Amino acid sequence: MEKTIYLDNNATTRVDDTVAGEMLKYFTEEYGNPSSLYSIGAKARTVVEDARKRVAVLLNCEPRDVFFTGSGTESDNLAIKGVARRYKNKGTHIITTAIEHHAVLKSVEQLSKEGFTYDIARVGEDGIVDIEHLKSLIKPDTILISVMYANNETGAIQPIEEIGKIAKERGIYFHTDAVQGAGKLSLNVKELNVDLLSLSGHKFHAPKGVGILYKRTGINPTPLLSGGHQELAVRPSTENVPYIAGIASALEIAYRDIEVHREKQSALKKRLKAGLLKNIDKVVVNTPEKSVFNTLNVSFVGIEGESILFTLDSFGIAVSTGSACTSGSLEPSHVIMAMGRDHTTCHGSVRFSLSKYTTEEEIDYTIERVRETVEKxxxxxxxx
Amino acid sequence: MYSQTVMDHFRNPHNVGKMENPSGVGKVGNPQCGDEMVIYIKVENNVIVDVTFETFGCVAAIASSSMTTDMIKGKTIEEALGLSNKDVADKLGGLPPVKMHCSVLAEEGIKAAIEDYRKREEEKNNEQKI
Known part of the structure; x- marks a missing residue:
């Protein structure tokens, strides 16, 4: 097979053709600055505000509470640092979990150098946050809790609604990094009980370099950047019109067909899991039942992930691993480690993440090639 | 990321497997750190006539094992001890900086196997004396 079998959609996704086509005219035809007053500027303003409304419908919120950013990482930083810095007079303690993305963990670490303190809630063997432990970490001066919606490595869905309820009862701000939930789980912010929610376009077939931050009405995060009045001065920078139009359309497309995607990808994931377990000995499944429909993480005992990755690459299959050998450090995945797996299991972990473009033929080919690879x-x- | 030579040795590693009745065995590394290497040598008249390996590790660890075993096959014990990790890395067309420890591991593996061989020889000599 010459075509790449791309099974690393939690890393990034192919841009949807409709989205790419729609964006093009904002580069070469309707290229105005939304802040300009003449017609071509006003037109660009309409595109941005229309995109904001379309996103707000999907999130079940007010358009003015939707901000466009440059990435999921930026959204996480703005939510966490922005809220902590704005409301530090209310308290200086933050709670997050052991399996968060580095954008969250490093933001919290940065705040700890500014006088904030934090605690990390643990997860069970299934990679799902231990709510009782999280609850026990709450202090009178806790101002913010940040828990991801679905984990990027295992796909484990976190009990966001429940944690949101706990936070709400205690008047604590609640942020979720929903980057891996987009297009797979409901983003209804009212039902989810979230005050802030981060999204990243390139995980749902929009391009890289654009993100979304939702914040509840009344919350006013301190900006990370100094600049103009754009995005209510919370995120100054000239609006990235083509990418904003693109992320809104991609999100609409993802939710328009979500039932179709759920059904197809759930079946393919089940086929992949069954195929691997049937054909290969000593496979540890790291993805729990309660997980997003596109993600399957397994460990092949006794071998190391990077060598699996490169062998599969020679067969045209793209996957990722939690092995230390790909991270630049010597520490394996903090997510798989947090689930209580031993080091060798972590080093042998491989993540398969599907998309709407994945086919049954690709899955069958992958099972066979993984079998050969592991044997070799x-x-x-x-x-x- | 990797040179063509590294990828060639990784895809088709030389001297793989456990050896029956080796003269010396060297086990280095730790699976906790992501790599472990076992080197087996057969020595006749002070010459390493055969060498094989088993490695748990990444592309660089497997390629380093393959290259190192190639480089010491047919060499005297003294020549093999003179081999440095830099020689291995150079022969592989270079390794990324974070992967240099893999070539160090291969060098240590050879040294451990030779040490084991010498220990066994010493024991044999002692038995003969008795």
Whole structure:
């Protein structure tokens, strides 16, 4: 097969053709600055505000509470640092979890250098946050809780509604990094009980370089950047009109057909899991039942993830691994480690993440090639 | 990320497997850190006539094992001890900085196997004396 079998959609996705086509005219024809007063500027303003309304419908919120940013990382930073810095007179304690994205963990670490303190809630063997433990960490001066919606490595869905309720009862701001939930789970912010929610366009077939931050009416995060009045001065920068139009359309497309995607990808994931377990010995499944429909994370005991990744790459299959050997550090995935797996299991973890473009034929080809790969690498390993 | 030579050795590693009745065995690394290497040598008249390996590790670890075993096959013990990790990395067309420890591991593996061989020889000599 010459075509790439792309099974790393939690890393990034192919841009949807309709989205790409729609964006093009904002580069070469309707290229005005939304802040300009003449017609071509006003037109651009309409495109941005229309996109904001379309996103607000999907999130079940007011358009003025939707901000466009440059990435999921920026949205997380703005939510966490912005709220903590704005409301530090109310309290300086933050709670997050052991399996968050680095955008969240590093933001909290940064705040700890500015006089804030934080605690990390643990997760169970299934990779789902331990609510009782999280509750026990709440202090009188806790101002913010940040828990991701679905984990990027395992796909484990976190009990956001429940945690949101706990936070609301105690008057604590609640942020969720919903980057891996977009297009897979409901983003109804009222039902989810969230005050702030981050999204990243390139995880749902919009381009890289555009994100969304929702914040509840009345919350006013301190900006990360100094600049103009754009995005109510919360996120100054000239609006990225083509990307904003693109992310809104991509989100609409993702939710328009969500039932179709759920049904198809759930079946393919089930087929992949069954195929791997049937054909390969000593496979540990790291993805719990309660997970997003596109993600399957498994460990092949006795071998290391990077060598699996490169062998599969030679067959045209793209996957990712939680092994230390790909991270630049010598520490394996903090997510798989937090689930209580041993080091070798972490080093042998491989994540398959599907998309609407994944086919049954690709899954069958992948199962066969993974079987060959594991057999070949186990022959080299002292652990058979 | 990796040179063509690294990828060639990774895809088709030389000297793979456990050895029957080796003269010395060296086990280095730790699966906790993501790599572990076992080197087996057969020595006749002070010459390493055969060498094989088993490695748990990444592309660089497997390629380093393959290249190192190639480089010491047919060499005397002294020549093998003179091999440095830099020689291995150079012969592989270079390794990314974060992967240099894999070539260090291969060098250590060879040294551990030779040490084990010498220990066994010493024990044999002692038994003969008795």
């Amino acid at each position: 690498i186990r022959k080299i390993s002292p652990y058979k």
